[in-house]
Amino acid sequence: MPSALDRFAEREPYFSVLTSDEFRSASMTDASHRAFFATGDAYVAAVLKVIGETVALRDLHNALEYGCGPGRVAIPLARRMRRVVAVDRSPAMLEIAERNARLWDRSNIVFTGEEGLDPEERFAIVNCSLVLQRVHPDSGSALIRQLIGRVRKGGFLVLHFPFHSRAGAALRTIRRVRLAAPPINGVLNAVRGKSVAEPFAPTHIYDRGAVEEILRSAGFETIGALESTEGDVDSVALITRRGGSEPGERPRASSEPRENRIDVRDMIATRSIADLNATAEGYFASLVNRDFHLAKPFSSIADTPPILINLAVLLQGLKLVPGHTVLDYGAGSGWLSRILTQFGCNAIAMDVSASALDIARELYGRLPVVGDRPAPRFLLFDGERIDLPDASVDRVVCFDAFHHAPNPDRVLAEIARVLVDGGIAGFAEPGPFHSETAQSQFEMRTYGVVENDVDIDAIWATAQTVGFADLRLAVFNIPPFDASLNEFYDLLAGGETSSRWAGATIASLRNVRDFFLIKKGTEIVDSRAATAVGCRVLRATLRGDAIDVEVENTGTATWLPASAGIGGVSVGCHLFDDSGRLVQLDLTRTGLERRIAPREIVSVTLHLPPLPPGGRQLEIDCVSEGVTWFSVQGSTTRKVELP
Secondary structure (H helix, E strand, O other): OOOHHHHHHHHOOOOOOOOOHHHOHHHOOHHHHHHHHHHHHHHHHHHHHHHOOOOOHHHOOEEEEEOOOOOOOHHHHHHHOOEEEEEOOOHHHHHHHHHHHHHOOOOOEEEEOHHHOOOOOOEEEEEEOOOHHHOOHHHHHHHHHHHHOOEEEEEEEEEEEEEEEOOOHHHHHHHHHHHHOHHHHHHHHHHOOOOOOOOOOOOOOOOHHHHHHHHHHOOEEEEEEEEEEEOOEEEEEEEEEEOOOOOOOOOOOOOOOHHHOOOHHHHHHHOOHHHHHHHHHHHHHOOOOOHHHHOOOOOOOOOHHHHHHHHHHHHHHHOOOOOOEEEEEOOOOOHHHHHHHHOOOEEEEEEOOHHHHHHHHHHHHHOOOOOOOOOOEEEEOOOOOOOOOOOOEEEEEEEOOHHHOOOHHHHHHHHHHHEEEEEEEEEEEEOOOHHHOHHHHHHHHHHOOOOOOOOHHHHHHHHHHHOEEEEEEOOOOOOOOOOOHHHHHHHHOOOHHHHHHHHHHHHHHOOEEEEEEEEOOOOOOEOOOHHHOOEEEEEEEEEOOEEEEEEEEOOOOEEEOHHHOOOEEEEEEEEEOOOOOEEEEEEEEEEOOOOEOOOOEEEEEEEOOOOOOOOOEEEEEEEEOOOEEHHHHOOEOEEEEOO
């Protein structure tokens, strides 16, 4: 039979975990719901930061959250682990946790009572927080030993428990009475303005030394401790590691002693935006030889493949079209801006360093783009406000630069401000533990540059408040995954090779975040977008040296008038001989004088020039200037036989 505390927890699932009035059912809002889970996310981040100093987090695939409650810790864990098993003795609490997991789009959590645990499964991380305080130490010791048995070799056990109370003798006596005599507890509740039926929740104090001895005797080493104080009670989350190792476990790249490592949060807290901008400028201004930066993305054989893979992913998701105005945030030497210009985009190269922008100008001069393309713009950024009008750019691209921003929330707000409705901001960035890598530590120590962790959950929380409607993360694999012919067919059939490929992809993505933020509103799609155009030639009547044509816009894009330049639509024709061989692709064309909406029909007249020898048949088609002939996209054309 459920206890009074269990019944209370079912009525107050959040307050029973964190006893703050903002988490009571009667006062819960969307903001307090997010705040509740933010505490779990902060806890998980702090725990994994300690664990990540011992092993590569990408190798830790499964976790057990014992006493999951409404999912405060299980859901943040699931963002970082392949599989999480969340256990609670309360079916009502498990139901709430499952609902929250759906809300946070976490499908990799198994919620179960203790009886549903696989007796053979062992976990890389076992966490038990805000549970032992409600369990008497006699029973708690047995629970600790039970959890020990769930940790795999080389795995981690995290135990949170109270270890000291500063309550005086009188207060301790009152608490014992409240626990033993519910009527007296009800009276005291009434005096304090609380519900008479609200049960007293005891806080059991553990002997920290005794707990550590249990762990030591089981072969666990304490690698970290997160201490906290609430009221008169001191608690600790002991982070311990079991001896031994599992196949595939690798140490982190950085071997710096913990005390010598740079904490990026301290760097941000103690350096101003102006100081950090000056650091970046000092670096680029001091370059004697600019060749490495001018050669990007082909400066290094080792670096080029991952750069190009990330670039391809980014370009796919941005859905660029010629004529788009694109802001290159943190453009550096301008290599990506130059590519955007080559695509026919209006590129704006922006950086906090004037010297970096000088290198970008040099790049355009030494390696000019091919053809008639819009001239680039170069924009100095003060680190705070982007010097562009509201809704003035179609796309923002940020390649390996956002994690250098000490003020990501401010930057996101500015990106949202300058984007048009429905515009896309694309990011190719590292992941949540970037600052801990050996290279990041070197960069921060040597050059004084911010190498921030990329917390996608925090980014999305901010993005929603500044005007973004959607977040999409790219799933791809950077390291090569080769397969024999048989393995390749096995992968296509969904066999064991596909599981290995999925595992390799997951491992690759653990510290990579390529993602896209889509601003609220609807983007107007026009004929610069090749895949959105379509036509059907309804009629083509030959009249001397002219052809009267009637054509319908069957695509989803509005056709721009020919005067628009790139993306302007004309009706044209191709010339073939008697055998169907192409004689001239672009015989003649007539530009449209106005915009044509989807499903609209327009009539034009084509005037034929003198025909080259052999021309016997015309094919009436439409063309988007500098983009595509419509027939290439599968549109319905019409043939006209010449006399």
